[in-house]
Amino acid sequence: MVEINKSEKMNEFFNKRAASYDEYMKNNVNNFEEFYKTIADPIIKTNEKIKILDIGCGTGLELKYIFEKAPNARIIGVDVSAEMLEILLKKYQDKVDQINVVKDSYLTLEFGENKFDYVVSVMTIHHLLYDTKKKLYTKILKSLNNNGKYIEGDYVVSEGKEKRLLKQFKKQMNQENLTDGFFHIDIPFSIKTQEKLFKEVGYRKFDLIFKKKEAAIYVGVK
Ligand SMILES: C[S@@+](CC[C@H](N)C(=O)[O-])C[C@H]1O[C@@H](n2cnc3c(N)ncnc32)[C@H](O)[C@@H]1O
Numbered sequence: 087m088v089e090i091n092k093s094e095k096m097n098e099f100f101n102k103r104a105a106s107y108d109e110y111m112k113n114n115v116n117n118f119e120e121f122y123k124t125i126a127d128p129i130i131k132t133n134e135k136i137k138i139l140d141i142g143c144g145t146g147l148e149l150k151y152i153f154e155k156a157p158n159a160r161i162i163g164v165d166v167s168a169e170m171l172e173i174l175l176k177k178y179q180d181k182v183d184q185i186n187v188v189k190d191s192y193l194t195l196e197f198g199e200n201k202f203d204y205v206v207s208v209m210t211i212h213h214l215l216y217d218t219k220k221k222l223y224t225k226i227l228k229s230l231n232n233n234g235k236y237i238e239g240d241y242v243v244s245e246g247k248e249k250r251l252l253k254q255f256k257k258q259m260n261q262e263n264l265t266d267g268f269f270h271i272d273i274p275f276s277i278k279t280q281e282k283l284f285k286e287v288g289y290r291k292f293d294l295i296f297k298k299k300e301a302a303i304y305v306g307v308k
Contacts, residue, residue, distance in 0.1 A: 104167060108173075115209075116298055125237060126152045136160070136204070137160050139202045140208075142192060143187070149181075158184070161184060163188070165189065166190065193218065197225055197229035201229050205234070213270065214267050218266050241301065243275070243300060280302075284304070
């Protein structure tokens with residue numbers, strides 16, 4: 087899960103691996119089907135055209151389950167990898183009228199205010215350090231409608247492992263002169279740190295709805 091080889095730029099890393107990405111995830115994510123299905127659990131079943139922002143949407147693995155809950159949802163999918171987005175659009179040809187893809191970084195893109203019923207991020211935020219994550223979570227919170235939900239599924243580690251990895255990665259970042267978020271470096275946090283971040287930013291709730299080995303899903307409510 088954790089990579090400490092010489093760092094690759096984020097978009098190049100995923101462009102290179104886009105064609106085999108879905109197969110890789112099916113074979114390597116523990117409880118793959120259950121994990122992705124649970125991402126959509128907090129979404130209330132509806133035929134309304136609800137608005138969902140999916141940051142780091144990749145090839146859209148999570149969208150299959152999101153559309154099962156909300157078949158008419160309007161999705162904005164943001165990703166830095168053109169190749170991943172191309173696969174997403176091919177996969178969901180029958181939903182093209184409902185999906186808008188934006189090839190950009192969710193770190194710099196403006197999300198607007200009070201616009202979305204749900205914001206989703208799956209397996210994409212674990213490349214960020216504490217302060218960068220905090221800024222992103224604040225932007226997500228602003229972009230949600232009142233009572234809107236932020237659903238995050240990601241790699242998590244124990245508190246001890248978090249400390250060890252953070253130290254190791256800060257050293258690597260200094261050696262290679264890297265900025266977090268732009269390179270494919272894994273910096274997974276513990277559930278405790280995630281909860282602290284959600285509370286600091288101002289989410290009303292932090293609900294842990296899935297935790298198996300190093301995969302977790304937690305939900306913040308505006
Ligand atoms: C492991 S994939 C996850 C894709 C999808 N959410 C899933 O669970 O299958 C991570 C994705 O996040 C994208 N990504 C990483 N950092 C990003 C950033 N700052 N802005 C936009 N996309 C980013 C990558 O290009 C990649 O497609």
